Amino acid sequence: MATTxxxxxxxxxxxxxxxxxxxxxxxxxxxxxxxxxxLPFNPLYFHILGRxxxxxxxxxxxxxxxxxxARTTLSTAVNALVNRGLxxxxxxxxxxxxxxxxxxxxxxxxxxxxxxxxxxxMKVLLEQLDNSEIEPFLELxxxxxxxxxxxxxxxxTK
Numbered sequence: 001m002a003t004t005x006x007x008x009x010x011x012x013x014x015x016x017x018x019x020x021x022x023x024x025x026x027x028x029x030x031x032x033x034x035x036x037x038x039l040p041f042n043p044l045y046f047h048i049l050g051r052x053x054x055x056x057x058x059x060x061x062x063x064x065x066x067x068x069x070a071r072t073t074l075s076t077a078v079n080a081l082v083n084r085g086l087x088x089x090x091x092x093x094x095x096x097x098x099x100x101x102x103x104x105x106x107x108x109x110x111x112x113x114x115x116x117x118x119x120x121x122m123k124v125l126l127e128q129l130d131n132s133e134i135e136p137f138l139e140l141x142x143x144x145x146x147x148x149x150x151x152x153x154x155x156x157t158k
Contacts, residue, residue, distance in 0.1 A: 025121045036113040039084070044069065044077045046114050049086065049103065053111035057102035059092065068152065086110055 026034065026041050034041040047067055052058060064074040078101050081087040086107035092098035103111055126134055 021125070025124075034114070034117060035110055036117055038110045038113050039086070042077075044073070045081060048074075048077060048081060048101075049107060049111040049114060050118075052087070052101065052103045053108065053115065057090065057100040059098055060101055063101070081107070 035046070039045065044067065048063060051063060051066060060074050060078055061071060063078075064071045067074070078087060078089075082089060082101075085104055087101050088104050088107075090100050090102060092100050126137075129137055
């Protein structure tokens with residue numbers, strides 16, 4: 001992990017860059033409405049649906065740990081998605097006391113729409129670069145993610 005201390009000027013510059021990206025993809029819907037118009041944007045909802053699309057039925061406690069949110073926060077989100085008909089709850093076949101959440105058929109359709117929209121958004125972003133810039137850009141982002149994950153796992157909140 002890098003040991004440099006970024007300047008306030010650099011932090012402000014990055015803040016503006018991130019805000020533009022968020023505004024372009026999430027607020028203005030430049031590359032299309034979130035989830036192809038099936039569900040208003042909510043980061044936690046989208047992450048839950050995406051994770052279940054990738055991994056299948058999962059215990060809510062595992063989802064809370066994965067996303068680093070309180071179980072009550074996750075429970076509220078799961079209940080909202082159940083009420084929208086996007087998730088279903090079922091007993092864990094390995095432990096009848098535990099519950100799993102899984103995508104409903106409609107939830108799978110929305111999760112796939114979110115995934116397609118994510119890919120469209122990423123292509124729009126990458127189209128701003130020359131082909132020779134894409135790989136170094138991705139490598140730098142991966143470096144940032146590794147550092148963030150390492151900080152999160154060590155409890156470092158700098």
